[in-house]
Amino acid sequence: MSTQPKTFLTPEQYLEIERKADYKSEYLNGEMFAMSGARAKHDQIAINLYGELRQQFRSRPCRVYSSDMRVRVSPGGLYTYPDVSASCGEARFLDEQEDTLLNPSVIIEVLSPSTEAYDRGRKFEHYKTIEAFREYLLLAADRVHADLYTRQPDNRWILASADALDDVLTLESINVRLTLADVYEKIEFPA
Numbered sequence: 001m002s003t004q005p006k007t008f009l010t011p012e013q014y015l016e017i018e019r020k021a022d023y024k025s026e027y028l029n030g031e032m033f034a035m036s037g038a039r040a041k042h043d044q045i046a047i048n049l050y051g052e053l054r055q056q057f058r059s060r061p062c063r064v065y066s067s068d069m070r071v072r073v074s075p076g077g078l079y080t081y082p083d084v085s086a087s088c089g090e091a092r093f094l095d096e097q098e099d100t101l102l103n104p105s106v107i108i109e110v111l112s113p114s115t116e117a118y119d120r121g122r123k124f125e126h127y128k129t130i131e132a133f134r135e136y137l138l139l140a141a142d143r144v145h146a147d148l149y150t151r152q153p154d155n156r157w158i159l160a161s162a163d164a165l166d167d168v169l170t171l172e173s174i175n176v177r178l179t180l181a182d183v184y185e186k187i188e189f190p191a
Contacts, residue, residue, distance in 0.1 A: 024070075049139075071101050087105045
């Protein structure tokens, strides 16, 4: 039995294919991986976050990006589409296409059963290599729960968790306060 050798893509080849594609794919160490669509609760949570950040950024030099903005985590390693990302100050992009962000200070992922282990583990390890990256917010889609990881000056990460609708999370790097009631607005969970 013979197996076909894998064909690995360079980041440049990936970007050329991805920019012409009808669907989004992530890139990791030479391989492309098609992304699946989000479920209703996942999508609503991401939209709520996007709206809250946009509102709080209105008179400030900050930007919020949806899951359509690709983030380059490392030059040859990972290109991905976080659910929401944000930064204050000048955004840096890979090139003039302005479709690949290099300096998010906050990345937010809404957890799905199929991606939760990856988002909490290897993906977070990759994200930590982004120099500008300061806060990582993970939100459960099956219950009210948030985990906020904040980078300390010595590069340690501190975890703060919240699971009540009246809990408030402060994203210090972008000077934003989020209540879980706003994050989970219009989301119904089984009793």
